Every structure is written in C-alpha cells, then in structure tokens.
Amino acid sequence: MKKIIKLFFGIIALVVILFLIFLGYSMLTNYDPQDREEIFKSENPNQFKQGDTLRFLIWNIGYAGLGGDMDFFYDGGKNMQTSKERTLENFVKIKSLLAESDSIDFIMLQEVDVEAKRSYYINERDSLSSFLIGWKPYFAMNYNVKFVPSPISSPMGKVISGILSLTKHEPLLCERYKFPGEGPFPTNLFMLDRCFIVKRFPVSENKQLLVINTHNAAFEDSVVKTKHMEFLKGFLSDEYSKGNYIIMGGDWNQSPFGADKNSFSKSLPEKHFKLISIAKDFLPKEWKWIYDPTVPTNRYLNFPYDPETTPKIIIDYYLISPNVDAVYVHTKNLDFQNSDHQPVFAGFVLK
Template structure:
C-alpha cells in the first residue's frame, strides 16, 4: 500500500512538472508594444464632434446567469454547450442593435478555446459589424491549463476586440508591466490594452483605448498597470489629443461606493482607483446600475454581490453627453454593457 502511495505521489509530481515545462516552452511572450492588423478598413473619420461607444466584457460566452466559476469560489469550469449557445445568441442579439455606434470595445472574447466549445467569437462578432474595422489583441494565450485537476480548463485563446466605423491610422497592443510569480504566471492572463489612433481633420488625434486590468491580485498589479497607463495617456493629452479609455478595470471608479448594491454579507473586497489619479479628467459611469456580478454561485438578484467596475475615462477636452449601463440582469455575461456618448471640444 505504501509503495502504491509513493508511486501515485511521484506520478502526480511528474505530471505537475510536465505541465510547467510544457507551458513554459509554449508560453506567450508578447513584446512591450505590438502592431495590430485591422480587418475591414472602415471609413475615414468624420468631422462630427459627437462620438458613441460601447464597452462590454462578454465573459467568453460562458458566464451567464446560470453559471458560477471556480476562480471566484464556485464549482463550475465551463457551462454546458447549450448554455454557451444561449449566451452567445443573447450577446449577438444585443450587439446587433448597437451597429449604429462608432466604437465597440469588448473584453474576454474567445477564439476557439476549449471553455467556449471552440467557437470563434472574434469572427462571429466581427461579422455582425460588417462595416466596422476590427482589431484583436490576445491577453490569454495558454496551450493547456491543467486546473482544476479533475476537469482541466484546457487551451485558451482570448482577448480584447475593438471595432470601429472608422479607419484607424495606428493600432497597437500595449503589454502591461508586472505579472504573477512563476509558475502561476504561465497559466494566467498577459494583461494589456489595445490603443487605436485616429487623425482628425483639424490635425489633432483621437486616442481610443480598450483595457482589461488584473483580477485576483492584491491590488499591487493593478497599481503598476494604472501608473503605466497614466504616463501614456497623459502624454497623449499633453500633445493636444483627445483620449478615451474604456473597459473592465477590475476596480471601482474614484469616490464610488463599491458596496452600493450590496444585498447580503459578502467576502468580496473591492477597491477604488485613487481620487487624484488624473485631476481634471472625467470618469464616465452609470452609478445606478451595476456592471459586474460575482461568480461564487449562479446569479440571484436577491443575494448576488454586484458593483461597478466597467467604465470610461475621458480627457479634459471631452464632454460626456450620455452614459447608460444596459441592465440585462446578467443573463448572458457576468458583466453588463455600458454605452457612452461624448462631444470632442
């Protein structure tokens, strides 16, 4: 019996070592900046001062109302195929109604990942916006995730998808500095933001950024990422450009009560972005509707913890004219879409 236990322990050790070595050898190692090719060029950006946006973390088409998730303390690894089909149908249907918007910034869009049954969500969503240009930046590219041990997550390719009516002059993936320690870093996201540059007729430039900041950290990674982004976008504004950042920040906006929608006792701790992060800039969010729900259990409107972590940041030369979170009751994702309309001053 003792020999059997020793053999099993050794086999498990070899398995763990093999997984680490395999993923180290195949690890995605993006550069600090990477040029991104766009599909469908779009039209030259117009002189109309008002521009419209939508942000949405679609939860890879697998985190709708019936789901919990093991990273958040739940038990599920991936939903049944019929649920993925239901969630993607709902996501597609909502996006169909937003084809009139100028910019669509999505997070957690899968490209033939095991967890979403090999659906190419980048392609199916881009096809909805056939007249928009599209750009995809991977931030989760792992050949094989061996956890949970009894039902591994498997291979994942996922990232940021930005769509625009207009032809971008430059699209770049910016790798955020910092990551989890080895070997955990092999199996987690390579966080980034996707930056699109548009030259306006008046000589200035519009900078549109799609971001997805770290989750499951103690706040230290987000702090490094925020400092890195601040230097970049502040420089753009000082050059006379318009800057809009939108996405899933995995933290609440400054001065927002993270526990405003709290319905029951919860172990979750939410943090705010510092109040003095960028004085004079405007945070765009709908304070009356939550954008994110936690995944320890399937969604229950009476008890599930919800808050606001999906929003926009606009430079001082931009005026927000409309901000609205579309309340879908978390039917298709653990996040809700947020629409923004602005005026370039």
C-alpha cells in the same frame, strides 16, 4: 511491506516527474508578447474634428459562458463552464444586442474567445467579425495557454482569448500595449497577459483621438494592479500632454473614483476578489470617470444569479481626457442573463 513502500515512493516520484514535465512544457509554450505590437496601419484613415459626437458601447461578454445560471470557481463557485446549449444561447443573444446597436461608432468588448474549452471552441472573434457587417474588427490576444490545470476536478484546459474592438471608422494606427508586471511563478503561466488596444485617429491641428479598449487585472495581486495603473497613468498623461483626445473604456476590475462600492450590495465577499477604488490622485481632477450610477455592470459569480442576494458592483466604465465632454451614459440592465457583465453605452463630444 518493502514492496508497498517502494510502490508508494515510486508513485510519488512519477507524479513529481510528470508535474515537472508539464511545468516545463507550460514554460516553453508561454505566451510572451512584445511591449507594443502593431495590429493595423492605414494610409487613408478617417479623420475627426472638434465638435464631433461619437457613440460607444463597452461590454465584457464573459465568452458567452457566464450567464445567470453560472457560478465560477475563480469567484468561489464550483463550476468551470456551463452547457454548450446555454453557451450558444448566450452568444446568439449577445450578437443580437450588438446588431441592434447600428448607430454606435465604437464597440469595445472583453473576454472574446477564439479557441477555448470553456466556450466549446466557438470562434467568437471571427463569428462577431463576420456577423457585424460594415464593422472593422481589431483584436488583441490577452490569454493564450495550452492547458490551464485548474480546477483539478474539471480543468479549464486550452484558452485563446482576448479583447475585440469594432468600428466603422478606419484608424491611422491600431496597436496592442502590454501591461507590465505579472503574478508569481508558476501561476503566472496560466493567467491572462493583460493589455489594452489603442486606436489612433487624426484630428484637426495635427492632434490625435485615442480610442482605448482595456481589460485590467482582476485576480492578480495588488502589486501587479499597482504596476498596471502606474504604467497607464504615465501613458495617458504623456498622450494628453501632446494635445491628444482620449476616450478609454472597458472592464477596469476596480470601482471608479467617486462611486459608492456598496451602492447595490451592503456586503461584498473579499476572499477571491477584493474590490478596490481607483485613487483620487490617479489623474488630475479635470479628467472624468463616466459611469451610470443607477445600474450595476458586474455581478459576483460565487453562486448562480439571484437578483435579491447576488452582490453587484460597477467596474465597467469610461475615462475621458479634459478636452472631451460626456453627452450621455447608460448601462443596459439585462439582469445578467447572458454574461456576468452588462453593456454600457455612452456618447462623447470632442471640445
């Protein structure tokens, strides 16, 4: 009996030691980017002027692993990844749609993997950058973890991923801005390091156009989300006070102000992801939220996609400063076959 007890406590001690070793390794290898990092700088940037119309496309491609066949454990589903064949199929179709968008000035993507188990180590960043000939790629990492241990039954493992902006126009400066604040320890070691990409272009009268690609907090707690939005509010207000033009788009993981959260689904699950709306007073009313109210941009991943029963929402859209006007906005309905998000096209004119 004593031997059994010793063995039992020995196993527990071993598990604790291994856990502490793993935790220490995760802390030592934790990705800790600077608050502001230069991605690219040019001595000969493209310049815009008042009256110019610019065309945009935003899309969270879900690393080509979250097509219609998938549910996902973070959202209350059971699976960590789809098959390699389906991932490749999704990625081919994603690239095909992007290639058809040749008239677009700016493509802003989220969840683009570089090296990750969940997407079978396909370097999606480099593949897209080389496939879209004539486009200049600008990438910012927001997920760099050596080993994500969840779910226990099939760990996500290594993830290197980020947001990718592509454009045919060379910016004066492109930078990665870090969102402040992080979740509780030790879960923060295995979550995203949220950020946004800012591309600056000269405009007449010594002003600048800021084109911003963002991927805001999703599963992080409300305190973290609040910090992110407060930082963003200060940044945008400061830039606009200088007379700059601002066009921002991406996956906000929040409902835009003024939108009906239940437009497409009467009931939304809240256990794993609680949808909130951006506050009315986030920015002055002259700022405009630009979205297509007729088509959802995101679907829940608690079950594989069913067009009749799957909850659907709008969390992908644009924000423009008062000196910019929207010409059009259109969400392309792909029925969530190759990603859990849908692409949103828009056109804007500098006033």
